[in-house]
Amino acid sequence: MKIRILIFLQFLYFPLFAQDENIYQYLKQTWSKEFSSAKDITTTYHDNIKRLGKKNIPSIVQNNCFMILKSGKYITQHKGEKKDIKSLLRQTPTIDLNDSTVIVFMQQNSPGQWTDYYYMIQALKKGETFDAARDGISMSTQFLARPLNHNDYAKLKNIFSCNNKLLHETYLEKMKFLFQNNGCPEEIAALRLTIESCVKDSPLKQEILKLYTQYQTLSKGQSAPLSSLKDTNGKNYTFADFRGKVVIVDVWATWCCSCIEKMPKFMQLKNEFKPYKDILFLTISIDRKSNRDKWLKAIKENNMTDMLNLISDPTANSHFETEYHITGIPRYFIIDKEGKIVTVFAPGPGEEMKTLIQNTLKQ
Incomplete structure (x- = not known):
């Protein structure tokens, strides 16, 4: 007192x-x-x-x-x-x-x-x-990052529109995380003009604008890059081979515990769409060639043999991980019947992904 x-x-x-x-x-x-x-x-x-x-x-x-x-x-x-x-x-x-x-x-x-x-x-x-x-923009120890929503996009627009240079630097740095985990959806793409016109030039700003250019190739409506892939028998594939079908992709690796944990849900979703003839569920492993035997073993152990399983097959002109900016897994893709990207940052197997698939099939 x-x-x-x-x-x-x-x-x-x-x-x-x-x-x-x-x-x-x-x-x-x-x-x-x-x-x-x-x-x-x-x-x-x-x-x-x-x-x-x-x-x-x-x-x-x-x-x-x-x-x-x-x-x-x-x-x-x-x-x-x-x-x-x-x-x-x-x-x-x-x-x-x-x-x-x-x-x-x-x-x-x-x-x-x-x-x-x-x-x-x-x-x-x-x-x-x-x-x-x-x-929903930052990762924290208290809360898992949730999908970005209208509040997050409005927040970013407001921040980059103001004259607060400290906030500009803070949130330009956070934009790197957003690109890695969300790509460049329409809402993030819409922020580019605000960043260009309202944020003072700096190496960090130029880095973010460069990311815009890089991720633009993976935005909705763009042709899916035709990376080289191989199945368990060594047969070569690219996404061009699947034209006419809606393609649902699970990107994983044998060393990724979270990928293996979520795989049953992916296969369950695959079974729900079994009556549809114009849809294809497949997996793409980013395991290295030295882990090929481990990959084949994991496919059997995880009961994945009733679907098409591919593995990245880098060539001089094609590298799946680079072309799709794979910085974390699991990642999920939805590609339409014309080989155009619906999203290569799809939500995990669940109701939200199911709705996206249903809407794509209707197009």
């Missing part, structure tokens, strides 16, 4: 809050505790406003930023389920991402995390569910 009184008296002693750094440190201290309720957060927020006074704009902005940081952490810890979160959302302030005080605050307090909380709160205020509102 004595410590709190001393801190309060020290705060009151600041003549017109001339020492900006001291004020920031005071705010940091008042916000440093663990908050057990929304009321505890809002009480700290309003107490600081009273002590700062309305004229001390930079400090008010800092207090607003701390409010976003702690509110976001509280909401995330409770996965948006606590009843008092609604009252907390009503009191979270509006922030200008271009404000110089906000930018300095981000530099001092993890810009990526703070921004994730900020946009999550905005989405929750609009009535989105917690899972739809939380960040």
